[in-house]
Amino acid sequence: MRFPGANADRDEAAYVLTGAPLDATTTFQPGTRFGPERVRKFAATYDDYDRRTDSFFSDLRVHDAGDVPAWDALDEYLDHLTAELRAAVIDDAVPFLLGGEHTVTWAGVRASDPDVLVTVDAHLDLRDAYDGNPLSHACVVRRCLDGYESDESSGGDHPTVDEVVVLGARTGSPEEWERADAPDVTVVAPEDVTDWVREFDGFGGREAYLSIDIDGADPGFAPGTGTMEPFGLSPREIRDAVRAVAPHCVGIDAVEVNDRDDGQAAALAGKLLREAVYSHADAR
Template sequence: MSLPGATADRDAADYVVVGAPLDSTTTFQPGTRFGPERVRRFAETYDDYDHATEQFFSDLFVHDAGDVRPWDDTAAYLDHLTGELRAAVLDDAVPLLVGGEHTVTKAGVEAADPDTLVVLDAHLDLRDEYDGNPLNHACVTRRALDTADRAVILGARTGSPEEWRRAARDDVTVVAPEAVADWLADPPDFTEESVYLSVDIDGADPGFAPGTGTMEPFGLTPREMRGVVRHVAPHCVAFDTVEVNDRDDGQAAALAGKLLREFVYRHAEARND
């Protein structure tokens, strides 16, 4: 199954969808291996036309390259995934990575080489390792900072003492869920930066998106997440949405798919202007 509306040939694509169904380090409820398929399936009901930007998704040169299937060597898989995503970047296309657990963002960041990572996430993900593994989904923002200059984490509401100490350094900004509305009212200017936007679906309150591995209450509303996507998308060199699993009736996948489309509409509008 391809993402509905992703009708462009690969050579003509401005946006390349790549599924990354990695499910190797989920720590509570597994199932992210089903994320890319569910995001595609629950996007079938969405209209092609976006009234806010007066664009048709099928006109925006989106190509679905299918899934890069994982194997049991996570480090080798991430290296391979980085190469697949870098091929899109070298063709002047924007990678749209659909996870899979959040660990896949490491590959996306290495491929796109942004100045700044903006991430919607319930968790800080700033551990240096988790259960002895530095390539764990709980470490992904820490690993991304090996490439990006800084990280802005929106919606984070939990983390270990080590992570909060790491978050206090100058290269990390944390915006709590209750402060995101104020952040949107007076957002920072990313004009001089290249940005990678990562949407961990658990950034949403689990009442809106229960189909994720590590639910954390008191999260963001879908409308707040959409506001972040709309503001950040014009400055982005890549995008991902991750941590959708199969443990709900499609709410998480539907939200992830809608935010992906919002990203494309807003990025394309800015690109065309």
């Protein structure tokens, strides 16, 4: 199944959508392997036309490259996924990544090499390791900030971001909150996100990457995710953040959708991805 309206040929695409059905380190409710196809399915009912930007999604040169099938060797998979996304960047297209667990964001950051990571998330994801695994989904923001050197490769010299903004975070370990106190991290509580968006005026010319973890939404709106956390954001609050940040982005993803609801999480993720495309294209 192709993302609805993503009908551009690869060689003419301005946006390349790639599915990454990784489901290797989920800690509570698995099922993110079904996320990409589920989002495609529940996005099928949306109208092509967007009144706010006076544009048709099908005219915005979006190409759906299908999925990059996942396997258990996380280092190797992330390297391969990074290369696939990097090919879009080389062709002057913006990579849109459809997860899969949040770990795949590190591939998106490595491929697009932004200055700032903005993530909508209930969790800080700033652990250095979780259950002994530094590539857990609970560590992805830490990897994007501080990098990682695999014992099995000569890597470690991967792009990292200079700054992280976490929108909607409401839980984390003591060690994560300590890391979040550093000058390169800004945590915006759910009740403050609207004010942050209202005051947002770009990143001073710096490029950003936007990651939308669907658990940033309150589970009443998006129960189909691995680790639900109450007291979260409304869909409109996330939509407004996406509209504000997307024009400044060199890469965007939506992650952590699983198959454990009636489509609420997938429908929201698909709508937010479309909002990101409309907003980015309108600013060009």
